[in-house]
Amino acid sequence: MKHKRIGLVGIGKLGTAMMTHWDKKGIAIGVYHPMKTKAEQFVQYYQHGYMLKESELTELDVLILALPAMEVIPFISSLKIQINSQKSPDIINMATNLPTNEITAKFPYLNVHGVKYMGHGRDLLEHGNGLFITEASLSKTIEELFQYLGKVRIDSENCLTEVNKLATYFALKTAINLETEFAKRRLSPEYLKRALTSLAPEVIRSYCNGTLGHFAMEIIKQIETEKEINEPTE
Numbered sequence: 001m002k003h004k005r006i007g008l009v010g011i012g013k014l015g016t017a018m019m020t021h022w023d024k025k026g027i028a029i030g031v032y033h034p035m036k037t038k039a040e041q042f043v044q045y046y047q048h049g050y051m052l053k054e055s056e057l058t059e060l061d062v063l064i065l066a067l068p069a070m071e072v073i074p075f076i077s078s079l080k081i082q083i084n085s086q087k088s089p090d091i092i093n094m095a096t097n098l099p100t101n102e103i104t105a106k107f108p109y110l111n112v113h114g115v116k117y118m119g120h121g122r123d124l125l126e127h128g129n130g131l132f133i134t135e136a137s138l139s140k141t142i143e144e145l146f147q148y149l150g151k152v153r154i155d156s157e158n159c160l161t162e163v164n165k166l167a168t169y170f171a172l173k174t175a176i177n178l179e180t181e182f183a184k185r186r187l188s189p190e191y192l193k194r195a196l197t198s199l200a201p202e203v204i205r206s207y208c209n210g211t212l213g214h215f216a217m218e219i220i221k222q223i224e225t226e227k228e229i230n231e232p233t234e
Contacts, residue, residue, distance in 0.1 A: 004141050005059065007032060007052050009075065009091070010066030013121030014094065018066065018149055021128055023048050024150050030104070032057060062142060063089040069098035076107060090142060098162060099157055113138060114159045115146060124149065132159045133160045174200065 007030040023046040043049035090111045100114030115226040116133045124130045130150030138188035180191040
């Protein structure tokens with residue numbers, strides 16, 4: 001890892017979360033942004049971060065693209081890596097909604113790997129212990145790099161997309177149902193905000209960790225009773 005040059009493109013929530021944990025581990029990461037001032041502002045928060053020029057991107061060993069799906073292919077095209085080039089970086093596609101096989105089909109001469117984060121960037125930033133999905137075995141360098149952030153698991157990218165969509169759908173459905181119920185009961189918008197940003201997320205976290213209190217356990221019994229009543233009898 002010490003002798004590998006690693007670059008990051010994409011300094012949004014995911015890029016910031018990854019950079020934060022890599023920096024704590026003392027891993028040097030070069031950062032590129034087309035707006036030089038943004039790159040300068042970003043790297044000043046990281047002891048082991050440094051700026052990259054566009055001309056240096058093709059000289060890296062690993063180039064991590066934490067970009068929105070629509071920006072990935074145009075960005076790779078802008079690199080202008082020669083087909084017969086003896087040296088080109090391993091490119092990491094992290095865009096959830098861009099299948100990696102679409103990139104490899106367009107750039108068959110490049111080493112492109114999909115490493116997708118299952119979760120929310122803020123959670124990774126605050127807690128670490130992330131889960132990353134890849135469809136094939138990674139090189140030792142790349143696997144170690146992401147293991148500093150959590151676990152790497154081999155599975156299909158479609159599975160990750162399905163999990164993210166399900167979680168997002170039911171989270172939003174719950175939020176909308178809470179809004180509706182609070183409005184119906186004429187409860188304060190301030191209370192709704194507290195329920196959405198503090199109560200509900202922490203209840204779900206406790207449920208996941210098996211640390212629910214007595215009050216919550218009584219509500220689970222109520223939900224199970226309602227479910228039994230509403231289930232159709234054969």
